[in-house]
Amino acid sequence: MTKAEIVTEIVAKTDLEKPTVIATVEAFMETIKSTMAKGENIYIRGFGTFLLKKRAAKVGRNISKGTSVFVPAHTIAAFKPAKEFTAEIRSKVKVK
Secondary structure, three states: OOHHHHHHHHHHHHOOOHHHHHHHHHHHHHHHHHHHHOOOOEEEOOOEEEEEEEEOOEEEEEOOOOEEEEEOOEEEEEEEEOHHHHHHHHHHOOOO
């Protein structure tokens, strides 16, 4: 699902005007990015947690050239779904 499809879905469910929904979705995403850029996690009860994970420095391999590459320590953004979120997905999505 794309951002445009999310906006369309919200417009259909709420009867709000599309420009209002677009602005709200953009503001929500910008708030998540700016908060995480400050080093803070975001907790949304019943949905999940946007959190920062630290990765240690390591030596990686460039397989095509057969060389070693140093990968410095860094931080990545991650999402951990809430138990309710996971339970709902498990009950509705069938494994192929």
